[in-house]
């Protein structure tokens with residue numbers, strides 16, 4: 001099969017479009033004939049070697065987790081999916097990633113694809129939508145009438161976070177870049193602030209929840225806008241010792257999400273997507289052979305608004 005692999009960590013030029021062995025599913029695993037694969041900013045971090053202390057990836061490595069495609073083969077014990085079925089979800093990079101014609105995933109992390117979405121649209125959903133869901137509901141426990149501040153509301157996780165928080169009955173304030181302001185407002189945000197405009201901490205007060213998809217200085221400036229007992233949930237950078245101390249001093253909580261894509265949650269997202277109660281946005285579609293170009297766009301901060309997707313078939 002064709003795949004985009006890297007044989008060593010490094011810049012986008014380490015990505016090579018080449019032949020690779022077709023992976024075989026073991027018990028509980030599914031081989032997916034991939035039609036479309038999402039590209040995330042974390043794929044570029046992995047390519048640069050920034051995750052190597054946490055995960056011992058096999059080389060050559062096929063990047064990419066998000067997929068949409070058809071079940072090609074199932075390992076023993078797989079009962080929730082059948083060969084030929086349209087699915088979406090995540091494959092496992094330690095087995096075989098999604099930047100390939102076939103990827104291997106756990107059946108427990110794949111679910112029937114939303115029928116109203118194209119393969120490209122479906123591949124734009126799993127990691128970012130599940131991250132937003134887990135931050136809001138599993139970690140922050142967002143409820144109706146709470147106020148939620150979402151940093152990076154115009155990004156891929158942020159767009160889902162805005163929609164989920166609104167559906168939960170929260171008041172949603174988002175920070176985003178100028179190009180995304182109208183988009184985020186259309187998704188339902190009650191108030192949307194240009195992150196290059198007046199500092200948010202001079203405008204926003206007493207929020208119950210901060211969803212931090214940006215980190216750095218934005219996180220440092222966020223502690224003061226939380227009400228006592230509130231919570232900041234982070235995704236982009238792990239919490240530092242300093243974060244933990246500030247949170248304790250201010251009597252607020254802090255948590256970091258580690259996304260866990262499950263078939264159950266994907267099935268719930270499928271219902272919402274097919275009922276058109278939430279939407280996804282594809283920013284650009286590139287052929288698999290041009291995966292390197294997608295990484296160059298991330299490296300140069302020239303990503304489109306919406307998800308970068310590779311068309312595999």
Ligand SMILES: NC(=O)c1ccc[n+]([C@@H]2O[C@H](COP(=O)([O-])OP(=O)(O)OC[C@H]3O[C@@H](n4cnc5c(N)ncnc54)[C@H](OP(=O)(O)O)[C@@H]3O)[C@@H](O)[C@H]2O)c1
Nearest residue numbers: 131152154155156157158175177195213235236257258259
């Ligand atoms: N821990 C986990 O399990 C997990 C899972 C998924 C994602 N993540 C992380 O979560 C972060 C967000 O992911 P994503 O896919 O949503 O990325 P993304 O699509 O690149 O979105 C990031 C957004 O933040 C905006 N932004 C940049 N600086 C900002 C600032 N100071 N204030 C407000 N917004 C700002 C960007 O706008 P411009 O580019 O227009 O400036 C962009 O729209 C990434 O760091 C990713 O690695 C973590």
